Amino acid sequence: MQFETRALGKIEIEASKQIFFPEGLFAFEAFRHFALLPTKSGSTFHWLQSLEEARLAFLMTLIPEITTKYNPNINAQHLTIIEAQEPKQVEIWGIITVPAGKPEHMTINLQGPVLINRAKKLGSQFVSDDPNHLVRTPLLDLVDHTSGGAPAAGQG
Amino acid sequence: MLVLARRVNDSIVIGDNVEIVIVEIKGDQVKLGVKAPKEVKVFRGEIHAEIQKENRAASESHLPPDLDNFIRKK
Numbered sequence: 001m002q003f004e005t006r007a008l009g010k011i012e013i014e015a016s017k018q019i020f021f022p023e024g025l026f027a028f029e030a031f032r033h034f035a036l037l038p039t040k041s042g043s044t045f046h047w048l049q050s051l052e053e054a055r056l057a058f059l060m061t062l063i064p065e066i067t068t069k070y071n072p073n074i075n076a077q078h079l080t081i082i083e084a085q086e087p088k089q090v091e092i093w094g095i096i097t098v099p100a101g102k103p104e105h106m107t108i109n110l111q112g113p114v115l116i117n118r119a120k121k122l123g124s125q126f127v128s129d130d131p132n133h134l135v136r137t138p139l140l141d142l143v144d145h146t147s148g149g150a151p152a153a154g155q156g
Numbered sequence: 157m158l159v160l161a162r163r164v165n166d167s168i169v170i171g172d173n174v175e176i177v178i179v180e181i182k183g184d185q186v187k188l189g190v191k192a193p194k195e196v197k198v199f200r201g202e203i204h205a206e207i208q209k210e211n212r213a214a215s216e217s218h219l220p221p222d223l224d225n226f227i228r229k230k
Binding site: 097 | 194195197199203204206207208209210211212213214215216217218219220221223224226
């Protein structure tokens with residue numbers, strides 16, 4: 001089925017890419033049907049695009065793709081919303097905020113991650129109770145720079 | 157708004173299955189215990205408002221050019 005999107009124009013979105021949010025997202029509770037679309041082929045960054053309002057889309061990334069140090073305590077209640085039995089079945093996405101004209105200051109929301117159960121095509125925004133999980137965490141500070149580079153030299 | 161005076165270990169009941177207990181009072185801080193069915197969501201009020209505000213800000217975001225080059229994937 002064809003859908004109008006905010007960033008990618010009018011495109012075909014198969015049912016397999018559609019995610020239902022039974023409770024919507026905070027401040028956008030009326031919108032329940034979304035699709036998860038890569039910003040470009042192979043990118044870790046995706047659009048969470050509303051299928052009900054073309055102008056509504058969120059930039060997101062899978063948090064484990066950028067850092068291994070994030071383990072929110074996902075409670076059973078939240079797993080129930082997306083019909084998952086255990087946290088392992090759930091993908092943890094972070095919504096990214098990019099200030100206009102200052103992409104280097106972009107932040108990711110670690111306090112309100114988006115949980116997606118792919119198998120059931122269900123999603124929900126979770127609230128982490130860890131005080132270290134900030135609503136605005138600078139994204140570039142969070143990235144683990146472990147990819148093939150030399151280990152950090154000159155400690156202290 | 158309904159305002160009730162309570163002491164430590166007192167509680168208030170909301171509806172049929174939510175109870176809020178005053179656990180501890182120390183200076184200007186009050187510790188509350190919330191007994192509620194698991195399908196009732198309980199958050200600190202300011203966190204809820206913060207996430208709403210951040211979602212609104214995030215919904216205005218545009219994709220930075222060469223975002224993938226910003227981030228070195230593992």
